[in-house]
Amino acid sequence: MRSSPRRWPLHPTPGELESMSSWLVRIARLYGARVADLLGPNLGAIAQHSHVLDEDPPPEIFTVLSERTGVGVAQLRAMTLSGWVPWLFDAYPATQRDADEMFYTYVRQDSVLLALGEATQFQVARHRHWRGPWIPAEPTTRTCPLCAAEFDPRRALYWDLPLTIGCLEHRCRLETGGQILAAVMKDEQPQPVPITGPLAVLEGYTHQALIGGQVELPGRTVHAGIWFRLLRCLLDELSLALTTLRPLHARHTLEQIWAAAGERERAGITVWAPYENLPWNIQEKLLNAAAVAIALAVQRRIIPRGSLGPVLTEPAHAPVYDGDAPRPPQRRQDRLHRSENAPDLMTGVNAWINAWINAARSDPEPARGMLRTLTALDPHTDIAERRRFLISEIGIPPEFLTPPNTPTNPGRRPRPPYTRPVMRTILETEGFDRDDVTREITLFIGELRLLHGITDTRRYRFSGDDLEQLRARLSL
Numbered sequence: 001m002r003s004s005p006r007r008w009p010l011h012p013t014p015g016e017l018e019s020m021s022s023w024l025v026r027i028a029r030l031y032g033a034r035v036a037d038l039l040g041p042n043l044g045a046i047a048q049h050s051h052v053l054d055e056d057p058p059p060e061i062f063t064v065l066s067e068r069t070g071v072g073v074a075q076l077r078a079m080t081l082s083g084w085v086p087w088l089f090d091a092y093p094a095t096q097r098d099a100d101e102m103f104y105t106y107v108r109q110d111s112v113l114l115a116l117g118e119a120t121q122f123q124v125a126r127h128r129h130w131r132g133p134w135i136p137a138e139p140t141t142r143t144c145p146l147c148a149a150e151f152d153p154r155r156a157l158y159w160d161l162p163l164t165i166g167c168l169e170h171r172c173r174l175e176t177g178g179q180i181l182a183a184v185m186k187d188e189q190p191q192p193v194p195i196t197g198p199l200a201v202l203e204g205y206t207h208q209a210l211i212g213g214q215v216e217l218p219g220r221t222v223h224a225g226i227w228f229r230l231l232r233c234l235l236d237e238l239s240l241a242l243t244t245l246r247p248l249h250a251r252h253t254l255e256q257i258w259a260a261a262g263e264r265e266r267a268g269i270t271v272w273a274p275y276e277n278l279p280w281n282i283q284e285k286l287l288n289a290a291a292v293a294i295a296l297a298v299q300r301r302i303i304p305r306g307s308l309g310p311v312l313t314e315p316a317h318a319p320v321y322d323g324d325a326p327r328p329p330q331r332r333q334d335r336l337h338r339s340e341n342a343p344d345l346m347t348g349v350n351a352w353i354n355a356w357i358n359a360a361r362s363d364p365e366p367a368r369g370m371l372r373t374l375t376a377l378d379p380h381t382d383i384a385e386r387r388r389f390l391i392s393e394i395g396i397p398p399e400f401l402t403p404p405n406t407p408t409n410p411g412r413r414p415r416p417p418y419t420r421p422v423m424r425t426i427l428e429t430e431g432f433d434r435d436d437v438t439r440e441i442t443l444f445i446g447e448l449r450l451l452h453g454i455t456d457t458r459r460y461r462f463s464g465d466d467l468e469q470l471r472a473r474l475s476l
């Protein structure tokens, strides 16, 4: 097939995570031209402003560049910030007029270290103009010394965001222009400073999110969008004043993190501001503390109590029924004693219970009957605890203890659509663990937001299908 006559003869492939302006500069360099000349009279004007090229360029630029280079429009869009909606941003540029709504939707909808609602409330709109999550109020141009030393140097799009401390490819610190200039003035090559320890783990997660769209966290694999919101929420929690937090455990957790990070609490902030509006040296300390917090959670030295907390810790080992222990042969005297006192009754009850247990291990109906009986015998014990007992101690398959679609008492069961609290109650009443229910509903809501663009998830109503899906996930 003949290539299009409009195709440029030389067009290097875009690098991984490379920004649009960086790629165009590389192409222009091949022709000894300016980017503005390359784009022609109609689009050339915007090339004067590289931030426009990398943020939200007019859509026609993608069509033109795709024709000239053969690179797909989707790949070209991903080289701009607007192409990172909905993974990294809910919208770009932020369209919501209300900064508070934008902040509380992205940052506070979930929680990590603190239980939901424990974080101090602020009026974000009162602060200096906030452009949305991850967009710094003061742009800092940072560069990777190893990328810069390559033959055809490239710039990554995320370098200008306070999302990482290091280059995700070379795993070394990104340096500011001032730091590089200082090295050059001393006639030195800027030396790469490796990213190590907990920060390397955190930045590894961000790399997975940007490259693969999902992140393998210790508790479970999550969508990239969940990871970015989790990280942004964690940074916010770390920026809170300890004295404003009521629960003692919340203060203690933050104290522990700052002590382990070797920094003053709140990275020395005295007046709260959204993360994006803080200076880079403070953002860097907060990112380091977030990495320490994740490491402490993995080691179970802190308990993240937030709705997203469980994804940071490995699930506790679930005991599995490993069969009945062989019964020791009864002593003759015991047998005699029993047979003398209650010969038929005990033998009969034991045989009946054993038969019931055997049936419940292979048939859901007797299994559910057993759960109902235990509930009737002791109404004070949590149903989740009884369910756990039947699964781990008696060896009943967990899926048997999920009730069938028809509720036992249809008159009392609310009909769909369900609100979030009603959904939680239904699932908890069905015997699912409370923490598991909270976690799955949170993740489910996060996915709705990302995959279907539902922004006001607080008003979302769950359908019967949603209930089925959540039941299936919880039974895994």
Ligand SMILES: [Zn+2]
Residues within 6 Å of the ligand: 144, 145, 146, 147, 148, 167, 168, 169, 170, 171
């Ligand atoms: Zn690099």
